[in-house]
Amino acid sequence: MLTPDTKPDLLDRLFSDLDLSTGAVAAVSGGSDSTALLLLLKDHLDRTAPATRLLAVTVDHGLRPDSASEARLVQRFCVERGIAHRILSWHGDKPATGLPAAAREARYRLLAEAADAEGIKLILTGHTADDQAETVLMRQARDDDGRGLAGMAPATLHDWRTWIVRPLLGTRRAALREMLRARDISWIEDPTNIDIRFERPRVRAKLGQGDGERRMAEALARSEQAALERLDIGRRAATLIDAFADRPVPGLIRLDRGFAAHQDGEAALYALRILLAAVGGMSFLADEARCVALLSRLRSAPLCATLSRTVVDARRTGIFLRRENRNLPAALPPSNNQLWDNRRRITLKDGPGGLVIAPLGSAAARQASVSEDVPQSVARAALAAEPALWRGAERLDFTGGDTGPQAISMVPVVAPFARFLPSFDLAPAVAVAALVGAPLPPAPPFHGHDGERGWAKA
């Protein structure tokens, strides 16, 4: 446990696993945990690698009257210690519902942009064991499918490019605060952290009473177990995806019929949930109970069903998955780093140049040449829902790529993990990436433990 007189080598263990070669962005709100993170990291770097670039970033969400002055306090704190610091403000529209989730998305986007601008590949946050226990208890209360009980992953890949790491996830908040007090350092108390109108502060308050310590220890033990299980089932699902799935034409996944009858039914179920989300362009895995029913029907008869925006067409020759042809995005000019239908990432070097992206459509798909070993109607229906670039009525290269002076790419993504990929799910994410033609994700930023953390395949 961390105490004020904790030996440097023990402290260093928090960071010694990390590949800090491109530098680090520390996400610092000014609260106790992220202030402690910044100080510990600075100490570690001063001792072990003083030339490493360290940038502290504070996001001003503009949601509380004091947020701007608090950000400036953090700035002063950093300047006094010779730490580079930036304040980034969340401008865009603030939604009336789902505000915390929108704030979180914006925060990570801004942090990733700051890292990108400096060529830094790593963001560190101050999430603690206390945060982890709260997260697990909240998810448990929601009758989660069990995956969520793993809590926060030690690392999460943002936008398939920047790793967010949580080095303090095994450290208690009280220990960090003790360390700060011993150094005579104060921190900002965010009033929303004790506002019991919100769920997390309510859970936090309960953990501070009576048998709170025991409940916290139980929640942490449960999350460790759930994390191991999630890694394990992810690896088994990845093995099945590798063995049973291929992509005969863009937008179409074929599963060998043996997939549905595989003896590792649990892994087949997990693989199916991931594949349905990937094909349908969904951020969430397909519903577990409905997939159980679907898998069992797939074992016996031919069928055609729709789940998670994906048409499941099971025939004698295979189980075919394709994006349903409803509710596809309307024709729109492409914009940079946009996710199209949550299935393609658009990268635009110049302006849209009068181009629009729209589904290929069935008329054009009918003219496409399709390999003989796939049912033609199925292949064409899949192609019709794929994105194409148009200039007026003229269709350009429908798979994207360079279009004359315009450089546009429309690279496949692994929908459920395109924005956030928890390290727990790395193995199936890599398997689906290889399947749909998405680039492989960057390896997690840990020395020597890649296999253990799920980077088992690439």
Ligand SMILES: Nc1ncnc2c1ncn2[C@@H]1O[C@H](COP(=O)(O)OP(=O)(O)OP(=O)(O)O)[C@@H](O)[C@H]1O
């Ligand atoms: N406004 C912000 N600017 C930069 N980073 C932030 C901001 N808000 C949160 N974070 C990062 O996310 C982590 C978890 O956020 P959370 O909201 O749980 O913490 P907090 O109460 O704001 O502050 P702390 O974790 O520092 O006590 C923080 O430790 C910090 O690394």
